[in-house]
Amino acid sequence: MVCSLCGSKKHNLRTCTLPGAAQHRSMHRELLKLKGAVPNAQAGRKPRRLGAPTTGRFQAQRSLRYSGSGRAKLRKAVANKKRAKTVGLTQTSDGQLQAVKDLRRDGFLPAKPLKCMTCRGPVGQMQLRAKGHVWVRCIDTDCRVARNVLSEASWLPDVSRQPWTPMQLQAALRLSTAGFGKQASTPYALARSLGTTYKPTSRFLEAVRSLEAAASEKLNARTMLDKAVEVDGTCLRTLRVSRWSKTYANSVQEWQAKHAHQASPDYFLLHLRALGATQRGTQKCVFVPAPLRLVPAGSVPPPESCEDVLCTRLLKRIRSQDRVEGLGLRNIGLQ
Ligand SMILES: [Zn+2]
Ligand SMILES: [Zn+2]
Incomplete structure (x- = not known):
């Protein structure tokens, strides 16, 4: 130059x-x-950058934010933002009473108000109390015991019945099921849209999920498949199992017996797999956990084999067994 x-x-x-x-x-x-x-010396040149040069500045900023003490600070800020209370749902008095009626209609509350817990007598009209809570009171003049209407929601754990108003509970039910099959709702996200906090939301989601799980187990147990059925497996989680593990001692011994001439690795991998069978052209499917099988560390998950399918009794759930596809089961004489 x-x-x-x-x-x-x-x-x-x-x-x-x-x-x-x-x-x-x-x-x-x-x-x-x-x-x-030279017609135009600058023709075809990259246009000049606008503003001051920023060489390395953003990189330096990022390394400050994402490593060391900066990272801890950032995470704390994000966590605080998640936890922050928001305004959330708009609630009205009429809305609360309507929400109770809707919840009764949809089965999330008993169809008729329960009797008084103290004297077993009938209760009176719904009353709106502070912060949008709806209460009922015993009509017996000597008793007059009042209770929150949501205490009747026996499917929720005790601690989760009272903190919400009927409208919040209804909105929580709607929001938590809106993404069904797509994305599981998280307590933080749900709390933000309801204007509540993490704990009641996470307890609510826990309760809803356990109900869902129970219902799915019931459905899974009674579903029968027919006609063209496809079977496949998927790995849900992988555990590291030590060669000296007590919990999986049986599986380790089994492996050692099978591979008598091979030195045992220090640890094995245990792939927790699920096998699923679906009837083509329908939404029907059956899931069973695959049998636990150890593999030496570093190897790929075991492929779904006929042996696996046979010992899970998955085939008992299929009515006609002449066309089971996916694992080459036609070759093992299932007819
Ligand atoms: Zn010069
Ligand atoms: Zn009473």
């Missing part, structure tokens, strides 16, 4: 700071244009 005007080795003509340099440059450009040698 040598300046063609002043001969300095620290810059070139384009950045020369001599008093007449700018004029020299424009005359030089004109001259080149007249000569037709």
Whole structure:
């Protein structure tokens, strides 16, 4: 880099700071244009970057944010933001009473108000209390015991019945099932849209999920498949099992017996797999856990074999067994 005007080795003509340099440059450009040698020296060049150069600055910022103490700070800020209470749901008095009626209609509360817990007598009309809670009171003049309507929701754990208003409970039910089959709702996200906090939301989701799980188990147990059935397996989780593990001692012994001439590795991998069978063209499917099988560390999950399918009794759930596909089961004479 040598300046063609002043001969300095620290810059070139384009950045020369001599008093007449700018004029020299424009005359030089004109001259080149007249000569037709260079039609436009800047044609096709990458446009100049706007603003001050930022070389390495964002990288430095990122390393401050994502490593060391900066990372802890960032995580704390994100966690605090998640936990922050928001306004969330708009609640009205009429809405609360309507929500109780809807919950009774949909089976999340008993169809009729339960009797008074103290005297077993009938209870009166719903009353709206502070913060949108709905209560009922025993009509017996000597008893007059009142209770929150949501205490009747026996499917929720005790601690989760009271903190929410009927509208919040209804909205929670709607929001937690809206993403069904797509994305599981998280307690934080749900709490933000309801305007509540983490704990009641996470307890609610736990209760809903255990109900869902029980219902799915029931459905899974009574589903029968027919006609064209496809079987496949998937690995849900992988555990590391030590060669000296007590919990999986049986499986380790089994492996050692099978591979008598092979030295046992220090640890094995245990792939927790599920086998599923589905009837083609329908939504019906049956899931069973695959039998536990150890593999030496570093190897791939065991492929789903006929042996696995046979010992899970998956085939008992299939009515006609002449077309089971996916594992080459047709070859083992299932008819
Ligand atoms: Zn110069
Ligand atoms: Zn009573």
